[in-house]
Amino acid sequence: MTAASDTGRVGLVVVSHSDMLANGVAELAGQMAPEVAVLPVGGTEEGGLGTDYGSVVEALADADSGAGVVVLYDLGSAKMTAEMAVESADDPSRYSVVDAPLVEGAVAAAVAAQGGASLADVAAAAEGASGETPVAAPSRPALHLVPDAVSAEVLLTNEVGLHARPAALLARTVAELDADVVVRYGDEEANAASVLALMGLSAPGGKTITVIATGKDAGEAVRRIEELAERGFDD
Amino acid sequence: MGCTAADVVAALRAAAAVIQEHRDELVRLDQAIGDADHGENMRRGFTALLSRLDTEELATPGKALKLVATTLISTVGGAAGPLYGTAFLRASAAVGDAEELDCELVGRALQAALDGVVARGKAVVGDKTMVDALTPAVAAAASVNGSVAAVLSAAADAAAEGAESTVPMVARKGRASYLGERSAGHLDPGARSTFLLLRAFADAAAKA
Numbered sequence: 471m472t473a474a475s476d477t478g479r480v481g482l483v484v485v486s487h488s489d490m491l492a493n494g495v496a497e498l499a500g501q502m503a504p505e506v507a508v509l510p511v512g513g514t515e516e517g518g519l520g521t522d523y524g525s526v527v528e529a530l531a532d533a534d535s536g537a538g539v540v541v542l543y544d545l546g547s548a549k550m551t552a553e554m555a556v557e558s559a560d561d562p563s564r565y566s567v568v569d570a571p572l573v574e575g576a577v578a579a580a581v582a583a584q585g586g587a588s589l590a591d592v593a594a595a596a597e598g599a600s601g602e603t604p605v606a607a608p609s610r611p612a613l614h615l616v617p618d619a620v621s622a623e624v625l626l627t628n629e630v631g632l633h634a635r636p637a638a639l640l641a642r643t644v645a646e647l648d649a650d651v652v653v654r655y656g657d658e659e660a661n662a663a664s665v666l667a668l669m670g671l672s673a674p675g676g677k678t679i680t681v682i683a684t685g686k687d688a689g690e691a692v693r694r695i696e697e698l699a700e701r702g703f704d705d
Numbered sequence: 706m707g708c709t710a711a712d713v714v715a716a717l718r719a720a721a722a723v724i725q726e727h728r729d730e731l732v733r734l735d736q737a738i739g740d741a742d743h744g745e746n747m748r749r750g751f752t753a754l755l756s757r758l759d760t761e762e763l764a765t766p767g768k769a770l771k772l773v774a775t776t777l778i779s780t781v782g783g784a785a786g787p788l789y790g791t792a793f794l795r796a797s798a799a800v801g802d803a804e805e806l807d808c809e810l811v812g813r814a815l816q817a818a819l820d821g822v823v824a825r826g827k828a829v830v831g832d833k834t835m836v837d838a839l840t841p842a843v844a845a846a847a848s849v850n851g852s853v854a855a856v857l858s859a860a861a862d863a864a865a866e867g868a869e870s871t872v873p874m875v876a877r878k879g880r881a882s883y884l885g886e887r888s889a890g891h892l893d894p895g896a897r898s899t900f901l902l903l904r905a906f907a908d909a910a911a912k913a
Contacts, residue, residue: 520742520782523790546879547784550825554778554787 480583480592481507481533484576485552486544487520489513491572495542499576502638502665503584507533508576521551530555530565538589540579540596541567566593574599574666581638581665585645599666620688623678624695628702631675636703637668643694647687651695654680662695707805708853708910713766714758716909717773721751723905724898734894738881742783743894750781750789766806770797770814784879785895788822788835795821808849808856815843815860826878833874833881833888835895838867842903857907864903868896 482499486492492512500508509529514520526541533539541556543549549567556565566589568575575596582595628636632655644651644662651662653671660667662681673679683691698704708716724731724747731744754776763769770793778790799817800810819839828834845863849856871893879895881888 514782518742518782519740520746521786522782523778523786546826547782547787550784550787553825554790 486512499580503580506583526555570596621682632673641665649685649687649691719909720905753780791821792818833876835899838864838896838899841867854910861903861907864900
């Protein structure tokens with residue numbers, strides 16, 4: 471739970487009926503995004519189950535570094551409390567209450583925010599995270615067929631392979647560059663911008679993935695991913 | 706003769722007493738199809754309201770309604786907090802700075818409250834929520850042209866019927882919706898508390 475002050479990144483507020491649940495989700499999402507303020511708000515003032523309007527209002531302000539805040543919620547009344555808090559803010563447009571699965575949405579939003587994405591893009595990342603394995607849809611154009619694509623076979627030298635933290639590192643590396651990157655493992659492809667899609671590949675340590683990049687920084691993207699893998703994802 | 710701020714405060718005190726009286730009943734209703742917190746949430750909210758009514762200076766009916774809104778929003782933990790909070794906030798805005806409420810303003814306040822609840826909770830008639838009590842109440846209030854007491858009494862009668870109509874319904878909103886068909890056969894606690902509040906307001910207006 472980093473303080474929001476001058477990180478310049480979109481912040482996250484996790485509103486749950488349960489203090490433990492809010493904290494757990496914030497811990498999980500925060501692990502993927504060390505420089506993003508992920509603030510949990512859970513339970514009533516007396517420590518019971520419920521949502522406390524005043525605490526949500528405070529968390530919105532605390533999580534806002536200037537780039538805005540994405541708000542995730544667990545059940546119906548948490549949504550209503552969040553929406554009221556946003557409506558009562560001086561500038562409601564700085565806050566976005568998203569309809570997303572709480573855990574997957576928080577993780578996807580945190581990684582997008584860590585990569586410096588805008589409020590709208592962080593919100594979209596959360597909303598795009600479904601409970602299903604988010605491997606790239608087949609309708610997506612196959613990037614490896616694009617003529618100027620740069621690709622490389624990359625050996626996963628670390629023990630856990632493309633697990634949560636390495637996947638987050640890879641997604642962050644790509645997010646900084648002007649490149650569209652696809653990672654292929656076996657028959658499946660994942661958009662490298664999506665940490666959940668990368669994790670969905672279930673590529674274990676000792677195996678080889680194929681990285682295919684297009685765009686202005688395609689070469690740089692592939693080079694950085696190779697470096698990352700050579701370092702064993704700093705595990 | 707209209708309702709002054711003092712009349713509104715008296716009605717709110719009466720409503721708080723009714724909510725306290727019916728706390729256990731609302732808990733039981735919510736136990737059947739929800740998370741069993743509605744009675745206690747409402748009791749906590751209206752107890753907090755009572756103590757604020759003692760200390761706040763309330764010059765107009767609108768200010769009193771706004772105090773209800775801010776108190777309920779910050780003290781009721783469940784869905785009822787934002788929903789009733791929004792209802793009273795919109796009602797407060799609808800009556801503006803009026804010194805007294807006449808039947809037309811009360812009708813407008815009820816309509817605004819309903820619009821607020823619908824906007825906040827996205828429920829419609831038939832979803833087994835407080836909207837099922839509030840919607841017929843607003844319609845009944847609009848059809849009466851008489852004293853404030855008569856308007857509120859008609860609204861409360863219609864709310865009673867509307868609340869009863871939730872018994873056979875299958876919930877489509879809120880925690881009860883997770884029960885699906887099993888939610889049928891139970892009175893919705895939010896519809897019940899909406900009726901209780903309207904009845905308390907109507908009784909207080911009749912005494913004023």
